[in-house]
Amino acid sequence: MKTWAQFAEEAPDLASFGRTRLEGRIAYLATIRPGGAPRLHPVSPVFAASGLFVYMSPSSPKASDLRRDSRYTVHCSVEDHHGGEGEFLISGCALETINSDQREEIFREARSQGRSPLESYVLFEFRIREAAATIYGDHANPSRTTWKSEEVDRGDPSPQRANDS
Numbered sequence: 823m824k825t826w827a828q829f830a831e832e833a834p835d836l837a838s839f840g841r842t843r844l845e846g847r848i849a850y851l852a853t854i855r856p857g858g859a860p861r862l863h864p865v866s867p868v869f870a871a872s873g874l875f876v877y878m879s880p881s882s883p884k885a886s887d888l889r890r891d892s893r894y895t896v897h898c899s900v901e902d903h904h905g906g907e908g909e910f911l912i913s914g915c916a917l918e919t920i921n922s923d924q925r926e927e928i929f930r931e932a933r934s935q936g937r938s939p940l941e942s943y944v945l946f947e948f949r950i951r952e953a954a955a956t957i958y959g960d961h962a963n964p965s966r967t968t969w970k971s972e973e974v975d976r977g978d979p980s981p982q983r984a985n986d987s
Contacts, residue, residue, distance in 0.1 A: 824971050829912075829950045836969050837953075839967075840910040843898035843955075844869075848899050850865070850899065851863045853893075853894055854887055863883070870927060874948045876945075876946055877939045877943040878944055888946055892916045893916075894914065895911060896913075897911040905964070906958075908958065909955065910955045912948065913950075913951055917947045925945050953968070954968045
């Protein structure tokens with residue numbers, strides 16, 4: 823799986839489009855409930871430190887879902903019934919960020935964007951396994967772009983944590 827920066831290096835046009843669709847907007851995070859059913863959450867992704875991050879209350883169902891099974895999908899919001907400025911989604915595994923210096927860097931970036939993360943919030947970096955975009959300029963023939971990491975998917979959804987240094 824790739825960090826956002828690694829993904830952007832491999833697929834710069836798709837990453838640029840994705841960042842435009844996610845940055846400063848509400849997106850939708852899909853996680854997996856304990857029983858295996860999907861759960862959907864509105865989130866506000868943060869781009870910082872070469873990665874894509876989402877923070878949340880430690881009591882949030884999305885935090886417990888990601889700690890139990892790190893697989894996720896994020897989809898941008900769409901402005902209208904015609905597809906607006908296009909769709910973008912990524913899927914992969916979330917890595918909980920526990921390094922205090924990195925947490926402060928990400929929270930500082932979020933605050934610079936007018937957000938208010940609390941120190942008690944948990945923070946996840948979203949590593950990317952695949953990405954896709956659909957642009958509806960010509961509704962009869964929408965433009966679709968996909969990217970997939972060449973890394974082998976070992977199918978291990980167990981939660982991962984960054985080292986605390």
